Amino acid sequence: MSFAARRASDSPPRFPLAELHCHIEGAAPPALVLELAARSGVDMSDVIADGAYVWHDFTSFLKAYDKASTVFRTEADFAALAESHLAGLAEQGALYAEFFISPDHARAGGVDPDVYTAGLSRGIVEARERHGIEARMVVVGVRHLGAGAVEGAARFAARPNFPLITGFGLAGDERIGHHKDFAKAFDIARDAGLGLTAHAGELCGAESVRAAIEHLKPARIGHGVRAIEDPDLVSEIAEKGIVLEVCPGSNLALRVYPDIAAHPLRQLVEAGVKATLGADDPPFFHTDLANEYRLAAENGLDASHRLAITRNAIEAAFVEGDVRRRLLEKLGLSALALGAPAASE
Template identity: 55%
Template sequence: MVADLAKAELHCHIEGAASPELVRRVAARHGVDLSGLFDADGAFAWHDFTSFLNAYDRAAAVFRTPEDYRDLAYTYFTSLAAEGAIYGEVFISSDHALASGLSYRDYVEGLAEGIRDAEAETGIIGRMIATGVRHYGPDRILVAAQTVVNEPHPLVTGFGVAGDERMHHPRDFADAFRIAGEAGLGLTVHAGEFGGPESVRDALDHLGVTRIGHGVRAIEDPDLVARLVDEDIVLELCPGSNVALGLYPDIPSHPYARLRDAGVRVTVSSDDPPYFGSSIGAEYGWLADGQGQSRAALAEATRTAIDAAFVDAETRQRLINRLATA
């Protein structure tokens, strides 16, 4: 039902989109030891959120050159297009690039080359959201915001914070979000995943975001759900990720449908697909099969993603026109 449906993704971490095969190939270029990173079946080895973050960081560390990042972006965006996506945004992390000895500029240019190559081949349009890593602390997040503002790139159109939501308070990041917002970047933040509804509320109170990454725990507070509707906040929902990380036991239990039915603007994304056995096509399919979401309802999620995308008006209209002919 959804194989040929036009799709869009707003929430995917570019390092987290690297397949085990790509990680092995790039690691071989640089002689990186990957012992313990994979399980007996060749998948990434992790068992809880903390070990997931550790595996993520180890895999991300194999990417060290602009060519590596070009290959990563190209592979991800072409695979997205192969499942019917016309648009995708990826979270990028200058901290991960710097840890590998790469400048922010070279990191972004490598990714941009891959995005452009994928667009030339498939027509998919891509953009990047620069992020600070929450568990690295407020000072590092402030530097991430200053870096993206001081070294602008046409394909870097948003700013956000990812990482361990259990650490620090959103007010600690207010200056970083103010700097990014004043520079015209779109704003989003991870909240309401491992933090409860108060995490979402605090993000809305202190960060001026128009989108929330995940935000599923908002369902536990009817007043907060009403606020999301009233303030037209878009949720970047990642059902497969939430199930894989143990927030919900299965797709039918996920609050996607309840949030949508309450009037919240929801979208569909895969987060870190190879870690969770996911893809953009799988996410749409799981919602169709596991929650009975109709083709029209899922097409609405795609349109919501296009409306909420961090793109200029001309690009948004191009995407809307493609939806009309899809």
């Protein structure tokens, strides 16, 4: 065994992570946004101060997010964003990641959505080659732009142009519109064979989750934590195997819950709900994926529960079957290195 191999084998194994819920523009570090803004002559002083994003509620968060996203202009910009985001996840121990992409945000920045997606695709390939992490993209429609825009995003996702697009979802301000307004968009995506997810149960209560399930029939719900307010709904989610993409860090930052002790993640898991963990918009909420797993530990989930969360994410990923099998094999090896089984029980 070489000296380098001995050193690697002596290093403690990293806890295996996987992420299904992160918005790629929301993963952009403020320093990178400022650098690109200076190149384009965009004044970002109203949304970035002292190296951090400035916002105080969900509406101002969306404003900061939307403006920061406009500084990415070229295919190379988006490739660099995706590759650096995935490199950071790989360093934290992530085996797999999905991120949300928005053709409407590309257009708002004056970028052709095909150029945007080509750049992000390139970044995924570069990250796979350099860091060994696998990734896919989920196109989201922005609900506060209206049903027509969401249907347009679904049609964009449904095209065969970009094989790394494997899912479709609904994002944006949950307080605007009703889930039934977006049923046609989900039919378009479903007919194209895309995996389906929808944001619900974050700003709005359990009724939002119930409406998303009833009208959109997604395999996964983004956030979904406020389902806890309706025990019958929690039972339904568990029985149907609907997966919740839980983001404790953003829930705390947006004051959905006052602290991690009050967060319902453990209650949901104990009720049989399949949960995953995501950082949502990491620099906006001063978090990252590894921190989400630490928050889960503080919420009372031990290592076996957290390994099950990673398994849930891989099993629920919008990814090809052969890739899923390879990821589950890697998870098993990682769990053995940690001295724990990788089973979901």
